Amino acid sequence: MSTLAPGLRLHDRFLLVGRIGVGGMAEVWRADDTVLGRPVAVKVLDPSIGSDTTIRMATHREARAAAGLTHPNITRVYDYGEAALPGGGLAPYLVMELVEGHDLAERLDAGPLPWAAAAAIAAQVAAGLAAAHAAGVVHCDIKPGNVMLTPGGVKILDFGIAGLAGTPDGGLRYGTVGYCSPERLAGADPTPAGDVYAVGVLLAEALVGQRPESSRGLARFPVVPGVPPALTRIGTACLAADPSQRPTSADLAGVLGDLARSAPHAAAAAPVSPGPARPMSPGRAVVPAPTSLLRSKPSAEPEPAPSGSPRNPMRAVAIGGVAAALVVIAIVVAIVASPGSDGTPGGQVAQAGASPGVVADPTTDPPTPTPTAPTDQAGALAAFEALLAQAVDDGKIDEKAAERISNRLDDLRDAVAEGEDVEREARDLRGELLRDRNREHVDEEIRLQLARLLIPFNANGDSDTSGDNSGPGRG
Structure with missing residues (x-):
């Protein structure tokens, strides 16, 4: 895309170290913040779109909104800038938290997850979204490639190009086909319900190892043997054609968190099939969403709670016990740290501050090859x-x-x-x-x-x- 190279400084502060990823809209670089002395991820938009005034203004506005989000399951946005590159072109860039781990898409290359692990991951995604939605921010591109698995829990990537709820976006951020809600595909403005739909697709994919079947742009939640009926019901509700019939992200976090904790401890924390065997750096501890975000919402035919448990899996609940939190975290840690087929530790040191634009994953159609650009x-x-x-x-x-x-x-x-x-x-x-x-x-x-x-x-x-x-x- 560009003239970016190791050693380049953006605004005499962010020193580029090495490229982490590249996609259709941007490059993501590992960099050093030379003022604060910390590693960061820098996402640089392609100058061919970054020089457009409308896009620059929208990106700046939405980066400001994303920078205000503080939640353990959300990758932080630290800074925004616009730099003239050495080879020409104006490039907006976002400076984000650098997270170590590997993403869910890479993990799913090895096959589906146990239902408790899938529920635990989706619960933390929903908890992060609940915090964003409460602040009026919609992610717009939830998919396995934007969900990072770390030893401390889940981190949602790419909040740096999120949308503002109910704000017309002119189609500039369309999301990824297959995870977009039907109303979004029809041109509707971003809403929290669209993110909930994407979590439903992600949950289904985690259970079966591939994106669920769809009909006329509407995904169908699969019925998988051994999966609790309550999990199938909440997943089906996420994929409702009518956005008003989907649960809120806060309710979804509560239901899925309850279900993950209701699984037998041994089964919940058991190692699962590994991702690519590569070294991984330690992550940070992640805790469930604050109680204030888990709003209650009635639901028909609740699943009976397990014996000895006061919780109802079909309602949002306060998460207070340290032991319960550790069970959910242990599921994600087991996924990240489980041994590879050759006995080496699993996981990958991967970017995180943002995914590089709309990037194809193994379950999507292959992208059209980029043509060689003529010079005449x-x-x-x-x-x-x-x-x-x-x-x-x-x-x-x-x-x-x-x-x-x-x-x-x-x-x-x-x-x-x-x-x-x-x-x-x-x-x-x-x-x-x-x-x-x-x-x-x-x-x-x-x-x-x-x-x-x-x-x-x-x-x-x-x-x-x-x-x-x-x-x-x-x-």
Whole structure:
């Protein structure tokens, strides 16, 4: 994507050390905060989209909201800035907590989880979301690749590009197909209910090892032998077509936490199949959500509580006992630290501050290969048209969106032929790419690939570098 390299300093403070991951929208780097003397994760957005004023403003606004979230299951956002890169282009970046572990997607490569472990992980995801939702922040992209498993518990990644509940986003953050709720796919604004739907998909995937079957964009929660009926019921409720029929994230955290603790202790803490065998650094302790976040909500046909337990698995409860908290944490620790097939410790030192944009995981359709970007305008026009047509055939862009983009492409083609203001037409086409209309869909990776093909039409043959290059509060 860029001219980022080890040794580069952003605003003379964040020293890039090594790249952790790269995706369609951003690169994520391990870095040193030279002022506070701590390691951090720095997510740098691609200059081809970062130079867009609307995106910069939205990213800054939402980063401010995410930075206000403090919860053991949420990766912290420390800072935001906008830097002019050495090779040109304005790149917004987010500075985040660096978390050690491996993500749930990698763990699921080895197969499904025991139901108690799946419930414990989903409970902590829901607890983190409950804190975010209480603050008016919606994640918008919950999926296994954004759930980090650490020795201390679960950490949700990528809150740095979250949305604000009920705020129109113009389609700029579409999430990952397969985990998006049906109303979100139809163009609705982000809501907490959309995150709950994604947790339902994630829970189902953890139980069976792959994304659940779907019909007309609506996932179906599986019935798995040996899984408590209460777990199947709450999972099914998460996937309700009507968002108002889904549980709140706080209720979901309480129900799933109760179910995980209701499992026999030996079964709950038993080692499970490992992820990739790689060294892992120690993590930090994680505790369940505060009692104030676990609001009660009635539910039909509650599952009887186990003998000797006062808890009802179908309601949100206060989590007070240290022993109960340790049981939930022990399940996640067992997943992270279980031995690999060769007897070595499991786990992976992975990023965490944010996932690198919309990244394909083993259960999603393979991404369309990134075309080699032509350097001449005629070649770029031909490549753009070919990629647009292929994306329509692959179902990665709907026909209505393709039609309006194609109309802008015709304007650009005419400008090239007639020697008119090519740069302006290219800028208008790029803006059209980056702003979905209601009820239209453009796959995020395709959007970025098409935008990169417009580089030859910029005045300097590079990404637009207009705008302020100093981050907020940097002077």
